[in-house]
Amino acid sequence: MNCNEISDKLSLYIDDELSSEEMKQVEEHLNSCENCQKVLDEYRNLISVLKNLPEEEPPEGYCERLHEKLLATGSQAQNKGPVSKIKGFNRSKWLKYGSIAAALVLVVAVAGINNMGRLGMKAENQSAYDMATAESPAEYYGGAPAPSSAPQPETAMPEEVAGMEYDGDYKYNRGELSYQSDDSIMITSLKEQKEMKIIKTGTISAQTEDYDKFLNDLSMKVNSLGGFLESNNTEVYQVYNEKKLMYGSLRIRVPQESFYELVDYLENTVDVRRKNINETDVTKEYYEKDNKVKNLEVQEQHLRDLFEKATTVEEMLLIENELRRVRTEIDALNMSLSDINDRAKMSTINLEIEEVMTASLTLKTKDSVWDRSKEGFINTVNGIIRAVENFIVGIVSSSPILIPAVVICIIGFLKFRKYWKRGI
C-alpha cells in the first residue's frame, strides 16, 4: 500500500472502523512511513479539537421564546390538534389514494376517448363489420335479373333477428368507412360510392291447418308485393280421417325490400317451425368482377386496335384467338354479374309448408318468463363480455399514452413522498 491509499484509510483507522486486516496493513505502513504518521497525528489533533469545540449558548430568552411557540402549537393542538394530526395523516393518505384515483380516471378517460372515436363511427362500423362477417364467398340461391339498389344489412342474421326495420332502400357510402376492423379493409378499399350487393335468402318450415287457403292467401300477398312464386311442389303426404294432408315446397321470389315484410307475414299466418334467414354480402365479389370486366374490355379494345394493324395472317390469327378468349371471359363475368344483380334485387324464400290437423300456433309461447329471463341473462352476460373486451382494447390501444402517464403519476407520487418525508 502506498501513502495515498493509506491516507484514504486514516480517517477510518482513527475511528477503528477498518477490518482487522486493513488495520494491520495501515499499522505496518505507519511504522515505516514517518510522513503518514505525521498526517495521522494531524488528523487526531484535528478531531480532538473538533470534539472539544465549545458549544455556543443559545441567546438569552431562547427558552422563553421556544416555550411560547410550543404553547402556541400546544393550544393549536388542543383546539384542532388531533384534527390537524388526522388531517396531516389524511393528507398523505388522500394523496396516495388520490393519485391512484387520478390514474384510474386517466385510464378510464383515455379508454373512453378511444371508445368514443369508435362510437362515433358505430353505425358505419357496425355494418362494415357485419358485411365482413358475411364476406365469405357468396352462396347463390337463385336468380332473376334486375338493376340493384341494395338494402342495409342488419347482421349476418343469426337465427331470428327482427330485421323488419331494414326494408328501406339504403345506399351505402363506402368512402365514409375510415375506421374499422381489419376484416373489412378490403371492402373499404373501394373508395367510390358503390351500392351494396346483398343477397337475402330465407328458409322457412311451417305448419298450417288449411293448406289451400294459405296457398291462396300467400300468392295474393306475394303478388301484391311485386314478387312471384317461382316453384310450387305440392303433394299429399298423408290421409287422416278422410282428410288429405298436403305438403308443399315453394320457392318464392320477392323484391328484396319486401323480403322482411313477407317473412313477417308468414310468421303471423302460419306456425313457423324453423326459420333460417341469410344475408350474404357479395359487394366485394361483385365489384371485383366488375373491375375485371372493365379491364378485359380495355384489353379487348387494345386487341382490336392491334388486329387492324396486323399485316400477316399469322398475326391476325393469334390476335383473333386472344380476342376470343377475352370475349368469353367477359361474357362469363357479365353473366355472373347479372346473376348477382338479380339475386340481390329479388330475394328468395324457400318455404316448406305442411298441413296438419291442429297447428300448434304458439306464437307467443317463446315469451315465457323463463325464456325472457334467460334471454335477458344471456344479453347481460354478453354485454359484460363486450364491455370487458372494449375495456381491454381501450387499455391496450391507449397504452402508448397511458404508460407514460402512469409513470409520470408514480414519479410524481414518489417525489411527493420524498418531499413529505423530508418535511418531517
Add this chain to the structure above:
Amino acid sequence: MNINERWLIEESKKGNIDAFEQLIKDYKKSAYNIALRVMRNVEDAEDASQEALIKIYKNINNFNMESTFKVWMYRIVVNTCIDFKRRKTINAISIDETIDLGSGREIQREITDESSNPDALIERNYDTQLVNDAINMLEDDFKTIIILRDIKGFTYDEVSQILNCNLGTVKSRLSRARKKLKEILEKEMKADS
C-alpha cells in the same frame, strides 16, 4: 433509551409541554449549535432550531421508538436546518464573521507565530476560531457529517440513520470531509503565516 426518557416521550405525545421541554432540555443546545453551524447567523440559528424543535413536538406521535429519540431528533434538526438554509437561499459564503468567539484574533496571531515554524505545525493545537471558520467553509454535506461524527460524537451507525444513507456513504463522506477540512486549515494557516 432510559425509562425516564420513554416516560417523557409518552407524556409529550399526550401534549404535555412541560414533559417535552424536559425531554429536549439536553438537546436544545445541540440543536441550536447545529443550526448555528449551518446558518452561521444567530437569528437564523434560533429560528431554524426552534422550528426544528417545534416540528419534533408536533411529530412526536410519529416517533415509533424504533430508533433512539436522539437519532430521530437530530435527523429532524439536521433536515430542518438544511431546509431552512435552502429556503433562505444563502448561496454566497458570507465573509463577515457573525459568530463571535471572543478574542480569537489575538490567539490566532500567537498561532501564526508558532506556525512559522513548520515543525510546530503538528504539535500545536488548532485554534477554535480557525477551525470554526474552516468548518463554515465546508459544503453542507461535509459540514453535517463533521458536526455529527466529530463534534457530536455519534457512531457511524447513528450518523447513517440520521442522514438516512448507508454506512459506506458515511465512511467515504466522512473521510473526504476530514481531508477537506484539514486542507482548508492548512491553507488558512499558510495564508496567515
